[in-house]
């Protein structure tokens with residue numbers, strides 16, 4: 001039986017970035033992935049500037065998988081169109097197959113990080129610290145010192161390791177096709193967010209790539225209002241998109257902040273820990289942040305005797321993300337209760353636009369209330385925002 005210091009299950013942004021952070025750390029890491037790579041992943045493929053910056057600081061070649069960078073936002077509230085141009089990069093568009101493949105390649109070196117895709121995990125034995133999986137129809141069993149769950153929204157596995165930190169789920173969809181006659185004049189440089197009065201709590205989006213666009217709908221209302229198919233149909237009618245192409249739907253797990261994301265020698269990262277932003281459903285950035293936190297705790301575990309891995313990881317996640325995600329819920333509450341007013345404030349008022357763009361770029365975090373107040377003061381005193 002093979003032995004590995006760390007086994008990571010799932011090679012999305014969370015799993016691969018963690019494997020990358022553990023590369024050359026004197027440890028042996030096995031990254032296991034269910035699907036054959038490169039693989040399709042239901043996602044809009046928008047890297048916010050803050051998420052892009054994390055990767056750019058590690059590897060400048062990330063540029064090679066960016067399809068387009070949008071600096072402008074197009075906001076549509078019923079029939080009111082507002083184009084916002086903050087003059088800075090906001091969202092870096094990519095296809096998830098490309099991004100995730102790039103990240104896997106960045107991680108593996110076949111000396112300290114090994115990768116196996118197209119494997120089917122059958123059993124996790126927590127007493128024995130072992131995983132059994134099928135690889136090319138052959139059963140294999142490996143031992144781990146630490147197991148990391150990075151399996152995204154495959155919540156069956158959360159149950160398997162008895163770590164189910166979720167409170168609820170966001171719902172989103174993704175559709176790829178041509179921009180159509182109505183959006184094509186914006187598709188060069190705008191990303192779109194749209195609400196329709198008829199469907200409170202839903203946001204529709206378009207993220208343009210170089211040839212195609214990715215369009216979809218999102219809601220953080222749970223249980224999901226049953227009208228999601230009507231929202232999608234009205235949205236594609238509005239933009240005259242190709243009806244013969246069907247959207248993919250997927251859920252984004254959202255953490256109950258009171259529940260742990262680790263126990264004993266098992267840690268959860270990214271969506272498997274429910275760490276996506278509950279307000280807008282952005283998950284790639286927090287996948288990176290949780291991987292970074294996991295990496296430093298794993299490194300400490302191997303360095304220090306009696307390091308209480310699960311407890312330190314839980315505390316570190318809460319220290320870094322608890323407040324941010326708590327504030328995300330405050331914005332989400334306002335949006336779900338006052339959608340028209342919130343959308344108007346964030347897309348049609350200069351202050352709201354500045355705040356929203358600062359959230360996207362990472363200049364201001366949701367919980368940095370002082371910075372928001374300073375921005376407000378500067379705005380009213382007529383100073384340029386810093």
Ligand SMILES: Cc1cc2nc3c(=O)[nH]c(=O)nc-3n(C[C@H](O)[C@H](O)[C@H](O)COP(=O)(O)OP(=O)(O)OC[C@H]3O[C@@H](n4cnc5c(N)ncnc54)[C@H](O)[C@@H]3O)c2cc1C
Nearest residue numbers: 010012013014034043044046152154172173270271283284
């Ligand atoms: C429609 C939609 C649009 C979205 N758009 C955006 C966006 O534009 N920007 C953004 O930041 N976020 C977006 N998100 C959220 C984002 O996709 C996720 O938060 C992000 O992918 C989480 O990364 P992860 O690595 O935790 O999980 P994933 O990306 O889901 O990766 C998990 C990996 O684990 C594999 N896996 C699953 N089960 C097993 C198993 N048993 N064994 C081994 N491997 C397994 C899967 O095949 C997958 O490769 C969107 C989500 C949806 C549903």
